[in-house]
Amino acid sequence: MDIKKLFQMNPDRSLYPEMGEDGKPIIDLSSHKFLKIWQGPQHPGVTGNMSLELTVSGDEIVESKTHVGYLHRGFEKLMERRKFIQCFPTCIRMCVAEPDPNEYILAASIEDLGGIEVPETAQWLRTLALEMARLQVLLRGVPGQGGTFALGLGYQWGNYIRDLILDRFEELTGGRVYHMYIIPGGVRGLLPDGFKKRMEENLKLVDEFVKNIDDLMYNNSVFKQRAVGLGVIPRDWIEKYGVYGPSARAAGVMRDVRKTHPYLKYAELDFEPFTTTESDVYARSRVRWHDLQTTVDLIRQIMAKMPDKGDIRAETPNVMHWRIPKGETYQKCESSRGEYGMYMVTDGSDKPRRVNLKGPSYTHANALLEKLLINANIADTAGIMVSLATCPPEIER
Amino acid sequence: MIDLIKDIESRFETSDYIQKLDHLAFITVEKEQAIALVTYLRDYRKYTDLTLLTAVDWLEDGVFQLTYLLNNPTDLTEIGVRVMIDRENATMESAHHLWENMMTYQRELREMFGIDFPGSPRLEEPFILEGWDDLPPYRRDFKTKEYAEKTYFPRPGRQSNDPATYMKSKMYPND
Numbered sequence: 001m002d003i004k005k006l007f008q009m010n011p012d013r014s015l016y017p018e019m020g021e022d023g024k025p026i027i028d029l030s031s032h033k034f035l036k037i038w039q040g041p042q043h044p045g046v047t048g049n050m051s052l053e054l055t056v057s058g059d060e061i062v063e064s065k066t067h068v069g070y071l072h073r074g075f076e077k078l079m080e081r082r083k084f085i086q087c088f089p090t091c092i093r094m095c096v097a098e099p100d101p102n103e104y105i106l107a108a109s110i111e112d113l114g115g116i117e118v119p120e121t122a123q124w125l126r127t128l129a130l131e132m133a134r135l136q137v138l139l140r141g142v143p144g145q146g147g148t149f150a151l152g153l154g155y156q157w158g159n160y161i162r163d164l165i166l167d168r169f170e171e172l173t174g175g176r177v178y179h180m181y182i183i184p185g186g187v188r189g190l191l192p193d194g195f196k197k198r199m200e201e202n203l204k205l206v207d208e209f210v211k212n213i214d215d216l217m218y219n220n221s222v223f224k225q226r227a228v229g230l231g232v233i234p235r236d237w238i239e240k241y242g243v244y245g246p247s248a249r250a251a252g253v254m255r256d257v258r259k260t261h262p263y264l265k266y267a268e269l270d271f272e273p274f275t276t277t278e279s280d281v282y283a284r285s286r287v288r289w290h291d292l293q294t295t296v297d298l299i300r301q302i303m304a305k306m307p308d309k310g311d312i313r314a315e316t317p318n319v320m321h322w323r324i325p326k327g328e329t330y331q332k333c334e335s336s337r338g339e340y341g342m343y344m345v346t347d348g349s350d351k352p353r354r355v356n357l358k359g360p361s362y363t364h365a366n367a368l369l370e371k372l373l374i375n376a377n378i379a380d381t382a383g384i385m386v387s388l389a390t391c392p393p394e395i396e397r
Numbered sequence: 398m399i400d401l402i403k404d405i406e407s408r409f410e411t412s413d414y415i416q417k418l419d420h421l422a423f424i425t426v427e428k429e430q431a432i433a434l435v436t437y438l439r440d441y442r443k444y445t446d447l448t449l450l451t452a453v454d455w456l457e458d459g460v461f462q463l464t465y466l467l468n469n470p471t472d473l474t475e476i477g478v479r480v481m482i483d484r485e486n487a488t489m490e491s492a493h494h495l496w497e498n499m500m501t502y503q504r505e506l507r508e509m510f511g512i513d514f515p516g517s518p519r520l521e522e523p524f525i526l527e528g529w530d531d532l533p534p535y536r537r538d539f540k541t542k543e544y545a546e547k548t549y550f551p552r553p554g555r556q557s558n559d560p561a562t563y564m565k566s567k568m569y570p571n572d
């Protein structure tokens with residue numbers, strides 16, 4: 001038998017599997033040519049608790065379906081039964097890895113509908129908290145991409161420095177993971193004494209980490225061979241599939257709410273989000289690596305420009321009896337994954353009528369990931385998924 | 398955005414226009430014209446990005462409000478198109494042909510609110526809930542507490558208190 005011929009494949013994988021008239025692949029499981037495999041919900045190669053129902057032929061994926069619901073706690077429904085201030089402990093749990101954007105958009109929605117102006121010092125502190133949140137996520141997210149290709153070392157480095165950033169969060173807010181620092185009208189406290197000095201020491205470690213990751217991942221031939229050309233998102237998919245943040249910027253499309261709709265103090269900060277055009281897993285990871293450096297720079301700028309004293313909270317009605325007039329709004333910010341928004345409707349009562357959170361994972365992990373995985377190798381599933389930074393709790397809320 | 402709203406009002410039956418922020422406005426349109434308006438905004442007014450589709454249950458009025466929030470990446474404005482549909486026969490024309498990600502929103506709305514979008518792909522497949530046979534849980538008349546008490550058994554050693562009475566008894570024990 002000619003072994004070479006046996007393993008010869010048609011290089012044009014778009015011709016395989018055979019497509020039906022409805023544009024869907026013809027998959028007959030009884031033909032023994034296909035196999036169904038579940039990746040998740042408990043699997044080291046999935047982000048959080050979600051699963052992918054993969055149909056494979058050999059080691060090539062021919063169909064993918066995303067399944068969520070393993071974390072559904074009905075947060076949006078629960079918030080309809082809670083007073084505005086009581087929504088915070090629920091809302092922040094919509095994304096465990098990066099809870100601060102949840103706090104911000106909830107507070108911003110309440111302030112917009114309730115007509116509250118946030119004092120300047122509080123706006124600076126909010127900007128700092130959001131950038132610190134981005135920093136601690138990227139410290140795991142950037143090397144995490146290497147982890148999907150069995151390069152786990154950088155993740156351990158990143159986790160160590162992330163713990164130091166969580167120390168800063170602890171002294172600023174009292175909490176390590178969930179902070180509830182941003183509240184309606186402002187924030188809960190000023191910077192503790194010596195905070196800036198300790199943060200600067202941590203940032204120096206991040207600078208070193210950035211250089212080390214460049215050597216470890218981006219100049220690593222195995223990482224390059226696995227990531228370059230993998231999971232390419234064409235430019236014309238950006239709006240069709242709803243692609244946001246670093247994933248869109250890797251395709252050459254500037255999508256960063258901090259630049260397009262500057263909120264808090266971002267208009268007063270000097271930064272330019274990185275964009276590139278390759279749009280593969282390598283490019284998306286590289287964009288996040290640049291984002292990490294931008295965030296470090298922004299934290300330094302914020303600490304240099306922010307006032308040390310001042311009002312940190314506007315006067316609000318008694319939060320347990322606060323009735324907000326009928327209205328609706330959409331408030332958004334830039335999370336480490338992309339645009340993170342909240343649509344809130346009020347009816348004049350002391351509870352929100354409807355809250356709907358829209359995170360980038362909602363579109364990235366469903367329509368987009370299902371499409372990107374077609375014709376990919378099964379071993380690349382985790383790499384493609386992590387490159388989109390999917391976060392299941394923000395899909396099922 | 399005033400020019401845009403005038404243009405929309407001249408072509409479609411609309412009402413309740415609200416300019417919420419400099420870049421954000423909401424407008425209500427008749428159900429029959431909703432998908433035509435959304436298509437017009439996408440194809441002729443550069444609102445090429447679907448930010449979200451969601452529903453609000455106005456139980457007392459007997460209607461669901463659907464909100465299509467669209468974003469214009471060119472001039473960076475956003476418009477929320479509101480549609481009121483009958484709660485009893487909750488059906489809306491599908492818009493899955495306009496955006497690839499629309500199908501996901503419509504699947505979720507069918508599951509959580511019981512709103513039907515005939516023709517939308519994979520509508521029958523469970524999205525978040527699996528094997529759910531009760532009232533769609535995001536409807537206002539779905540009683541969360543009642544469902545939890547009926548479905549889950551109480552853990553021994555735990556008790557619930559009415560917050561107002563409990564706080565009063567703790568803070569003012571002599572009253």
